[in-house]
Amino acid sequence: MASLPSPEQTARAILDIFVGHFNRRPEDVLRVNNFLSVWHSRGLEAGDFKPGMEFAATQNWVEILPQGDAFRLTALGFSEA
Incomplete structure (x- = not known):
């Protein structure tokens, strides 16, 4: 049975999209909309x-x-990516 991704896992996907996909x-x-354009191709749902x-923001990886x-x-998010 598949499991749902944790907030940390999706936060790391966000960092990868920032740095790995969009450079x-x-x-x-x-x-x-930039994130959602590649979100589903990574096997993630919009609700994730x-x-x-929010997790990325609490870690100071991103600013909302x-x-x-x-x-x-x-800078912290960039280094974490």
Whole structure:
């Protein structure tokens, strides 16, 4: 039986999308649609995104921008990727 990905696993997928897929650097910003354009090809569901992004934010890997649909990669997140 398949198991659901943990928030940490999806947070790490977010970092990989920032750095590995889009070649972003610290302080670069991506919007939610950038992530969702590759999210499903990684075997993830749309519902996995929010817990992963919240986990990444609590680890200071990303900053959730005030409008809520854009995210800034931090230096710590870049090094963690």
